[in-house]
Amino acid sequence: MTTESDIRFITRYYESLRGLLNMPLALLLLALASQEFFPGPLWKQGDLTLTLPLMALMFLAFIPITRYYRKYYGSVQVEKPGRYMQWALLAIASIMLAGWIDSQILPNFPVSLYVLTAAVWMFLGGRNRRRWYYRVFAVVLALFSFYPAFSSPLGMNPLSSTFKGVFDLILGLGIGIVGMMDHVLLTRMLRPVQEVSNDQP
């Protein structure tokens, strides 16, 4: 920890740098992608028999991961605590809207607005130069948004099962990788505290 900007960066972005919190979602997306590529009797797109318990597991997994960060790195409250949640909700809403446009208004459009919108949000997430990998992932997503242009039949519906399978795969890998990179950045700037107690002597 050397410069003023390092200290300000780790303090301001501490919550979002807890990258291991990305892992449950990344694993869920990879599991969903495998439904397309390795389907089974209860393991196919649209079958919720195993998908719903997996989603429940994903939410449960947030608890020990949050505890891990709180125990070893502490906690920080930023100036506007709800800011990340507001942005996340706006991102989800806009991606869903783009998905609706993709399927209902422009089903044969050669670019998936759904994926392109996700790429834009990912790009915005990497505004700080230290988190350059968000921009790399955004470029990968932006390139993938042109997938319908090269599919057969041309302009394949972006909500088709193949498209969704590949998208889940890319998204799962991407979210997992940026999460790991965030975690590495955090552990390079903070030293885990071994004491269990947060008591001030």
Place this chain on the structure above:
Amino acid sequence: MTSLSDDLAGIDRLIHEPARLTILTALSSCLKADFLFLQSLTGLTAGNLSTHLTRLEEAGLISIEKTIVGKRTNTEARITPVGKEAVKRHWEQLDELRRRASSV
């Protein structure tokens, strides 16, 4: 115009100490932070960090808040308006010193 040595003499030593400057800079970037975060940021032992926090609190630069979470005391620190202004001024002073030193 003051000399470099005059400027150096004008540096607030309470703030300039590396650990305390780190603590104040971090706290000026957030609403509040807990003891563990400050410890993992500074790499100090609990005892040393506690001493620094007490000094900063006595100087009116930060406020300390203790709450009971479960069976443990949770210590949180937040910067006061005076502390925020002091750390901002301090970094400006350091920037000015660096700029002048590099132009000599």
